[in-house]
Amino acid sequence: MAAEPRLRLVTHDQPASADELLERVSRGDLTAYDSLYGLLSPAVYGVARRVVRDPARAEEVAQEVFLDVWRQATRFDRSRGTARTWVLTMAHRRAVDAVRSSESSRARETRVGLMETETVDGPESAVIEADERRSVQRCLQALTPIQLESVQLAYFQGYTYAEVASLLDRPLPTIKTRMRDGLIRLRDCLEAGNES
């Protein structure tokens, strides 16, 4: 039986983490950049598609996000969180900006209509890393209905808390608080799941 080639790069055996890759990207390493794309592009594109919806526009948003990652890799502050969180934070911000700038009020109404039929489940083409997604889903279900609705309307529709308050017919401070409490609960649940 032919032996495995001995001279394989060690790094290929153990995939580099997003944080390691981003550090190499900050020094202009395009190979690391390509690997980082491989690692994070489904998550980035997932955010873009869910918020922007139009596939062509979502692709543009994802491309803008990765160009931001390339340009700003030198500015990444590891004391504020992981590379993955940094990249996905930029992805959501970009996606929301794209929706808000391009959107007519009519398009917005249409999206509200669409939302009625939506669940937390992704589109059929979603690549779901089963375990991880299951725990996110389970944790989302642990939110109170108004927490969940506030968080999802903001995250997926790109609405401001004022717009969510108006849509749900609740006072502004209530919605602000529900968004915060919902995220705290989601984080606590995800963290507990990771530890167990």
Next chain:
Amino acid sequence: MSPDIHTLSGAYVLDAIEPAERVAFQAHLAECESCREEVDALRTAAVEIAPPMTPPAALRAKVLAAAERTAQLPPVVTRLEPELPQRRRFSRLLVAAAAVVAFAGGGAFVADQLRDDAPTTITAAQVFASADARVVSKALDGGQVRVAVSRQLDRIAVDGADMPAPPPDHAYQLWLVEDGQATSLSVMEGDATSAVDEIPDAGILAVTVEPSGGSDQPTTEPIFSLDPADV
């Protein structure tokens, strides 16, 4: 700053706030460590909300090609910190200020002044050169912005001469942000690379990149923000 600003962390992490309020909250974050920690913690949860999806195969080549032809930003070396009142630096400033005043003919140097009632006789150069002026500078991508506060003159001046050129058809706009409301102070465009205003009673100064001519409200992230009270 309104007392309930802390509860904005959730809306902020979900990008569910108006640009002006975003600017105000970011300014608040700069001085509230526990708020930063909370925002960082909530982000780890928020980024997991959307399910991943396989992107179109063609995207990978586009992304790589774009990176190949794009320069990366230089790392940030300095952070916002007061300049030491060094004698040498001060006299150099005076020379620069005198040169600028001579070149621009005094009052003409003042950027467009949006407050009609504000006297136009004090120039940015005069504020920087004032004996009691406190000056801070902040490094930006490929340049810096400097701010001088003179309580004697009751003026705050922003010097954008060393700021990187804004993108084509864009300009820097200076805002006063207070209680989530942004008021435009000045559009720093063309030859008007500085701005002068009275020292505000409260609020945060912020600079954003806006389309030429300026915007009614900030439409981008501030590249710089500063509480004049900290200067």
